[in-house]
Amino acid sequence: MSERMPLDRLTCVLCPVGCELEVRKTEAGELDVSGNQCDKGVPFAVEEVLRPKRNLATSVPIRGTAARMVSVRLSGPVPREMIFPILAEIAKLRPEAPVRRGQVLVSNVLGTGVDVIATRTTDGVKPPLPQKTGKVEV
Amino acid sequence: MKGPVETCDVAVIGGGPAGLAAALGARRAGAGKVLLLEREKTLGGILNQCVHDGFGLFLYKETISGPEYAERLIEDVVREPIQVETGAMVLDLSPDRVLRINAREGFRLVQARAVVLAMGCRERTRDMIEIPGTRPAGVFTAGLAQNLVNLQNLRIGRETVILGSGDIGLIMARRLAFEGVAVKGVFEIMPWPGGLERNVRQCLMDFGIPLELGATVVEIRGRDRVESVVVAKVDEALAPVAGTERVIPCDTLLLSVGLIPENELSKRAGVELSPLTGGAVVDETLMASVPGVFSCGNVLHIHDVADWASYEGFAAGEMAARHAAGDRAGGATVRVSAGANVKYALPQLVTAGTAGVELSFRVRRPARDVRIEVTGRTSGRVLARRKFPRLLPSELQKIKVQAAIDEDIEVAGHE
Numbered sequence: 001m002s003e004r005m006p007l008d009r010l011t012c013v014l015c016p017v018g019c020e021l022e023v024r025k026t027e028a029g030e031l032d033v034s035g036n037q038c039d040k041g042v043p044f045a046v047e048e049v050l051r052p053k054r055n056l057a058t059s060v061p062i063r064g065t066a067a068r069m070v071s072v073r074l075s076g077p078v079p080r081e082m083i084f085p086i087l088a089e090i091a092k093l094r095p096e097a098p099v100r101r102g103q104v105l106v107s108n109v110l111g112t113g114v115d116v117i118a119t120r121t122t123d124g125v126k127p128p129l130p131q132k133t134g135k136v137e138v
Numbered sequence: 139m140k141g142p143v144e145t146c147d148v149a150v151i152g153g154g155p156a157g158l159a160a161a162l163g164a165r166r167a168g169a170g171k172v173l174l175l176e177r178e179k180t181l182g183g184i185l186n187q188c189v190h191d192g193f194g195l196f197l198y199k200e201t202i203s204g205p206e207y208a209e210r211l212i213e214d215v216v217r218e219p220i221q222v223e224t225g226a227m228v229l230d231l232s233p234d235r236v237l238r239i240n241a242r243e244g245f246r247l248v249q250a251r252a253v254v255l256a257m258g259c260r261e262r263t264r265d266m267i268e269i270p271g272t273r274p275a276g277v278f279t280a281g282l283a284q285n286l287v288n289l290q291n292l293r294i295g296r297e298t299v300i301l302g303s304g305d306i307g308l309i310m311a312r313r314l315a316f317e318g319v320a321v322k323g324v325f326e327i328m329p330w331p332g333g334l335e336r337n338v339r340q341c342l343m344d345f346g347i348p349l350e351l352g353a354t355v356v357e358i359r360g361r362d363r364v365e366s367v368v369v370a371k372v373d374e375a376l377a378p379v380a381g382t383e384r385v386i387p388c389d390t391l392l393l394s395v396g397l398i399p400e401n402e403l404s405k406r407a408g409v410e411l412s413p414l415t416g417g418a419v420v421d422e423t424l425m426a427s428v429p430g431v432f433s434c435g436n437v438l439h440i441h442d443v444a445d446w447a448s449y450e451g452f453a454a455g456e457m458a459a460r461h462a463a464g465d466r467a468g469g470a471t472v473r474v475s476a477g478a479n480v481k482y483a484l485p486q487l488v489t490a491g492t493a494g495v496e497l498s499f500r501v502r503r504p505a506r507d508v509r510i511e512v513t514g515r516t517s518g519r520v521l522a523r524r525k526f527p528r529l530l531p532s533e534l535q536k537i538k539v540q541a542a543i544d545e546d547i548e549v550a551g552h553e
Contacts, residue, residue, distance in 0.1 A: 010339065011335045011339075013335065013336055017527040017528060018335070018527065018528045052344075054340060054344065055191050055201075056316070057189045057190045057191055057203055058189065058288075058313075058316055059189055059288045059289070059291075061291055067289075068289065068290055068291050069288065069289055069290070069291055071189035071203060071205050071288065072189075073189070073190075073191055073203050080344060083316075083344075087316055101205070101206055101209050102206075119189065119202070119203040119205045119206045120186075120205035120206070120208075120209060121209060124180070
């Protein structure tokens with residue numbers, strides 16, 4: 001157990017117990033996790049300290065439809081330090097309607113292996129078959 | 139007004155996560171004509187502006203964004219013969235369930251056999267928390283800012299302070315950081331964060347945004363536009379402590395200081411409201427004090443997760459369909475009250491003799507190793523007990539009472 005200041009304090013989110021974890025660096029330079037009541041807390045804390053991954057969501061202007069914006073996110077999480085470089089890529093996007101939910105707008109963005117995808121359908125969800133009742137405009 | 143009145147089995151007011159589910163629940167439970175009324179041009183409610191992920195973990199077993207969650211529910215709705223009307227605002231609801239609707243084709247009346255209230259909530263404003271100072275431009279509720287940024291592509295300011303650490307405020311802190319806005323700090327009057335732990339970490343700590351607990355904004359300064367705010371520490375009674383004030387230059391103040399169920403229509407119908415939740419007093423079928431009127435989602439009580447608002451919607455829709463079909467259980471009711479460290483428990487009424495009732499509750503303050511007990515108030519008998527390693531005020535929780543409830547009960551926490 002090192003006397004050094006913890007590198008990080010975090011609440012484990014893997015189960016409802018919510019252990020308060022502390023991560024320290026040992027004399028040997030290894031990471032030491034304390035506060036965990038089970039084994040799963042250790043890799044969780046180490047990943048959060050060494051290589052935290054995040055998804056990100058934003059919206060971009062769209063042409064050719066009544067809505068001004070279409071919302072987008074990544075198909076999966078990326079290393080946290082990629083957030084701002086990816087946002088800069090997304091800011092260049094000017095998609096044209098129609099755009100469908102799940103449509104890939106940038107594939108393998110900045111070589112991260114994840115895609116930028118649209119999260120809504122610009123002209124709305126339409127019924128698959130003609131309906132007797134109802135007017136839907138989404 | 140004379141002449142034949144349009145009728146329906148179940149009318150659902152509001153097309154957000156609760157209302158969409160209610161319409162589906164009613165239809166699946168066999169309701170013939172289901173009318174889904176939404177005042178905006180599009181279905182989905184607040185989900186449309188919640189572009190961040192974290193939705194659907196329970197309902198769809200994956201984490202998706204608000205718009206995706208809405209579209210998936212809407213796809214289910216449009217597959218059913220549900221009469222969906224957008225741009226249709228319900229102006230009035232009578233105790234005998236006549237809806238006055240300002241619809242696209244004009245004003246009309248609809249007599250419903252059952253009504254599901256799913257109008258959602260709105261945000262507390264500066265006036266409701268009475269922040270002193272001038273009245274410049276640049277003060278926004280967090281949800282309004284979310285709408286302006288995410289849906290309308292507007293820049294709301296360059297340097298912002300956020301008052302309140304509710305989830306919308308935390309999510310907007312990150313959103314503004316993405317847009318290059320300097321977020322100077324989040325100030326929370328309570329000694330604990332109002333939002334989920336995950337959001338504190340991923341929305342504030344990731345971007346080096348300071349969170350100051352036990353502090354509030356005591357003054358807004360600026361003539362035409364916000365120029366600065368004054369923040370101060372608060373004491374245990376939440377009163378500002380003299381001498382702790384400091385001035386933070388900024389051009390924008392975001393408020394994330396609570397949500398209020400939007401119950402104007404419920405009041406018109408004579409629905410009894412709870413001062414603890416701000417929503418209807420309901421029984422185990424989610425029926426309010428007015429027969430045939432049901433409530434679900436944020437208009438009933440504020441939820442932390444959209445999925446639970448939808449689950450409540452499915453249940454309310456199903457119960458409304460049964461009521462419309464003439465299935466009226468009824469009978470004497472017992473009361474459910476909130477005891478130690480429980481802010482409220484819901485439903486507030488249970489038909490005597492009902493078994494298997496699931497109670498939703500929220501704690502007043504964070505606690506560890508809590509035993510939540512449901513106790514008969516007359517007999518002192520413990521009807522249900524569940525241990526929680528950790529409870530937070532930001533999290534809505536549930537406890538199921540398997541036994542039949544035949545006396546007034548209390549839900550209380552023991553540490």
